[in-house]
Amino acid sequence: MLNSVNATYILCTLAVPLVIHFGLLPAVFAGLAVHVLTLKLASRLPARWGGLTHKVALAAIAVLVVIGLLGTGLGLAWFLNGSGGMAALLKVAAETLEKLKRSLPHDMSDLIPHTVEDLRAQITEMLREHAQRISAAGVAGIKTFVQVLLGMIVGGMTALQHFSNIDGFPPFASALHARAKGLTDAFDKIVLAQVKISALNTVLTALYLAVFLPLAGVRFPLVTVLIPFTFVTNLLPVLGNVISNTLIVLISLGISPQVALASYLFLAGIHKLEYLVNAHIIGGEVQARSWELLCAMIAMEAIFGIAGLVAAPVAYAWLKSELREQNMI
Numbered sequence: 001m002l003n004s005v006n007a008t009y010i011l012c013t014l015a016v017p018l019v020i021h022f023g024l025l026p027a028v029f030a031g032l033a034v035h036v037l038t039l040k041l042a043s044r045l046p047a048r049w050g051g052l053t054h055k056v057a058l059a060a061i062a063v064l065v066v067i068g069l070l071g072t073g074l075g076l077a078w079f080l081n082g083s084g085g086m087a088a089l090l091k092v093a094a095e096t097l098e099k100l101k102r103s104l105p106h107d108m109s110d111l112i113p114h115t116v117e118d119l120r121a122q123i124t125e126m127l128r129e130h131a132q133r134i135s136a137a138g139v140a141g142i143k144t145f146v147q148v149l150l151g152m153i154v155g156g157m158t159a160l161q162h163f164s165n166i167d168g169f170p171p172f173a174s175a176l177h178a179r180a181k182g183l184t185d186a187f188d189k190i191v192l193a194q195v196k197i198s199a200l201n202t203v204l205t206a207l208y209l210a211v212f213l214p215l216a217g218v219r220f221p222l223v224t225v226l227i228p229f230t231f232v233t234n235l236l237p238v239l240g241n242v243i244s245n246t247l248i249v250l251i252s253l254g255i256s257p258q259v260a261l262a263s264y265l266f267l268a269g270i271h272k273l274e275y276l277v278n279a280h281i282i283g284g285e286v287q288a289r290s291w292e293l294l295c296a297m298i299a300m301e302a303i304f305g306i307a308g309l310v311a312a313p314v315a316y317a318w319l320k321s322e323l324r325e326q327n328m329i
Helices: 004-021 025-042 051-081 086-103 116-129 131-160 171-215 223-233 239-255 257-286 290-304 306-325
Strands: none
Touching: 004 025, 004 171, 004 290, 004 306, 025 051, 025 131, 025 171, 025 306, 051 131, 086 239, 171 223, 171 239, 171 257, 171 306, 223 239, 239 257, 290 306
């Protein structure tokens, strides 16, 4: 006979692919972020505050967390997508490709656009050809934003309805609460650990781009864009570091081969450091090594695409915590 605990495990197993398949992952992550941050901040409230005072303070914290996360996300999106953000990075990358074209064999150089204007023309033509898709993407973006906002509201509401008296719950509700708590704990540990790793990578990259290179007489373009871009991409374990480093090396190549080599060596060192930090921080939090997370990310990316890649660290940490809870590992 199916008991309550096994029923919740079946529901959770079904929930993960359904959330990813229907594009609800941003909303779920937004809700978890609001829930975790609200409870963390609420834990600092004075113990003497109780009853209505505590509920009002908790509600105020939840509202501030939602506003703060929305403001930060929209600010980063505006900054990176503005005329001085990703558009400028695209221009620099195109100029680098133009320089590379001059040094490559003729057969290979034909595969690269002749000038920056050619690259822009190709992009413009692509936009015309796929205008309908882009319009649909815009609608999808609005839909995702609404889902994220609703997810944040739900996360704040669940924090306000903080489950404290679970002893009186029926068996199924109690087991479902345990699964939900395992998910929030896994999210908290993975995200907190990855923010620490991303911050370390960003600080080291900023020192290299804004301090070491200028001291060597090299003016690196778009440093103010690359630093927040590095932080955002490095929130994705392992692969985020590869993405930001590849872009930095490509731009370095446009300056000189020597700068490209220096950038590669420096960033390769950071990449190796990330494995050590991953093992220490994430391994300490969820008892998972970098190679385990990487295998989970590769597997889920193959099954679910980019959304699976993003969900993999949290899903894997959640799985390990549940297996450990059942004394299976």
